[in-house]
Amino acid sequence: MSAGSDQQSIRCMVAKVGLDGHDRGAHVIARAFRDAGFEVIYSGLHKGPEEIVQAAVQEDVDVLGISILSGAHDTLVPKIMDGLEEYGAKEDTLVLVGGVIPEEDRQPLRDDGVAAIFGPGTSIEETIEFVRENAPER
Amino acid sequence: MSSDEELLEALLAGEHRALARVISKIENRSPGYRDLVSEIYAHTGGADVIGITGSPGAGKSTLVDKLAETYRDRGETVGVIAIDPSSPFTGGAVLGDRIRMASTVGDMDVFVRSMSARGTLGGLSTATADAVKAMDAFGKDKIIIETVGAGQNEIDIVRTADTVAVLVPPGSGDDIQTLKAGILEIADVFVVNKADRPGSDRTVQELRDMIQLGDGGGGMSGGDGHHSQEVIDAHDDWDGEVADVEETAGWTTPIVETVATKGEGVDDLISEFANHRTYLVDSGEHAEQVRGRYAEEIRTLLREDVHALLEDRLAERGGIDDLAESVRQGETDPYSIAGELLDPVEDCLDELETEDA
Structure with missing residues (x-):
């Protein structure tokens, strides 16, 4: 309608999943996304995969950023991806993983539908740029 | 999900993703969202809408969580719209x-949706009202709108609810003073949350004094209804004589004490919501309330539409920046510019009137 499409805003969820209490990185990202003009929904700590899926579906986020530093990415991330698929949300949600992910684990995550993996040392600008360029057009 | 018709069908069929997507469309003012909302109206009317407001840190989200949990225990489905401020800069x-809101996690029958202001002029209250309609059509029994009660915009939002609860944290005597002309006036129910903290008795007393004085606005004066008696009875320092002076049928704002973190007082609060609902319907106030709300919605839509029409005119005239610059240069003034921009619209309307006559 005439009101224009300038009211679109990129919606992101920053999620901490599993038994992993390290959320400094997630906070920094949430804040940086906010300052980039995104709407950020922060999940809080110690969430189960199904909670993340529920929130991502209800909030209809464009981007789901999962922060994992516990090493359980190879079990938790696939559960989230399956959950998103169940609700028909997998193909148009940009899923990012941040944290300490060993090189050999990265390809399986990508095969599962993770769009990008950001390890230690990634600049915030790079992440924001990636989201801006790849956030799904709806 | 391609077409809006399919989307509407999926929403009515109870697909969560469809509801989520419809609310996104409403928020984004996506093409076609108006037709969608028009269609949705036919399927609404079943839900009770409750607004929860109060200063940051008052415990709104925790209370909403417990309310949702209790409603779910009673077999009712819940929708929550949580509104947070957005940065005016970015x-x-x-x-x-x-x-x-962790108590109801994993339960898809509690649908929580976060919204932000996105810097729109009065647009959020419209978007909130539309999102409420979407949840209503989806089949939610109770819809809770949660927002920080700061400023007129927020008050407009919470007014899209049938019943408004204002949270007042204990020990905020001075806050009550400052808030008096603001959100306290719109309260249908007062909630003194964190009632296990020191100072809560005093806060309850101050609120009660205010209600008795009829100080807080039109809705609070009038006699004592039976609704608040239980709550009042709970306090030994209450002087019952005052209540007997008037027996008019107005709604007296009850005060409910809660400890949201422990779930205490939530049942009382829920029964006050139900009492208020009954009062609204019985007194005929509900019809009036709904009428007023729709009138405001129509006005807002018209304002937005006219604004959008004029955006094009503005662009033709070189854009708002150039016009603003010419005012700065002293060449003209805002009133003249607005008048010139509106002239053709007025001419059109005049012509219409002549044709009609």
Whole structure:
């Protein structure tokens, strides 16, 4: 309608999943996304995969950023991806993983539908740029 | 999900993703969202809408969480719209209310949606009202709108609810003073949350004094209804004689004490919501309330539409920046510019009137 499409805003969820209490990185990202003009929904700590899926579906986020530093990415991330698929949300949600992910684990995550993996040392600008360029057009 | 018709069908069929997508369309003012909302109207009317407001840190999200849990225990489905402010500079926002809504996690029959202002002029109250309609059509029994009660915009939002609860934290005597002309006036129910903290008795007393004085606005004066008696009875320092002076049928704002973190007082609060609902319907106030709300919605839509029409005119005239610059240069003034921009619209309307006559 005439009101224009300038009211679109990129919606992101920053999620901490599993038994992993390290959320400094997630906070920094949430804040940086906010300052980039995104709407950020922060999940809080110690969430189960199904909670993340529920929130991502209800909030209809464009981007789901999962922060994992516990090493359980190879079990938790696939559960989230399956959950998103169940609700028909997998193909148009940009899923990012941040944290300490060993090189050999990265390809399986990508095969599962993770769009990008950001390890230690990634600049915030790079992440924001990636989201801006790849956030799904709806 | 391609077409809006399919989307509407999926929403009515109870697909969560469809509801989520419809609310996004409403928020984004996506093409076709108006037709969608028009269609949705036919399927609404079943839900009770409750607004929860109060200063930051008052415990709104925690209370909403417990309310949702209790309603679910009673077999009712719940929708929550949690509104957080957005940055006036970047438009970005951190929407954090979900964090405190953990009791109902894993239960898809509690649908929590976070929204932010996105710097729109009065647009959020319209978007909120439309999102409420979407949840209503989806079949939610109770819809809770949660928002910080700061400023007129927020008050407009919470007014899209049938019943408004204002949270007042204990020990905020001075806050009550400052808030008096604001959100306290719109309360249908007062909630003194964190009632296990020191100072809560005093806060309850201050609120009660205010209600008795009829100080807080039109809705609070009038006699004592039976609704608040239980709550009042709970306090030994209450002087019952005052209540007997008037027996008029107005709604007296009850005060409910809660400890949201422990779930205390939530049942009382829920029965006060139900009492208020009954009062609204019985007194005929509900019809009036709904009428007023729709009138405001129509006005807002018209304002937005006219504004959008004029955006094009503005562009033709060289854009708002150039016009503003010419005012700065002293060549003209805002009133003249607005008048010139509106002239053709007025001419058109005049012509219409002549044709009609």
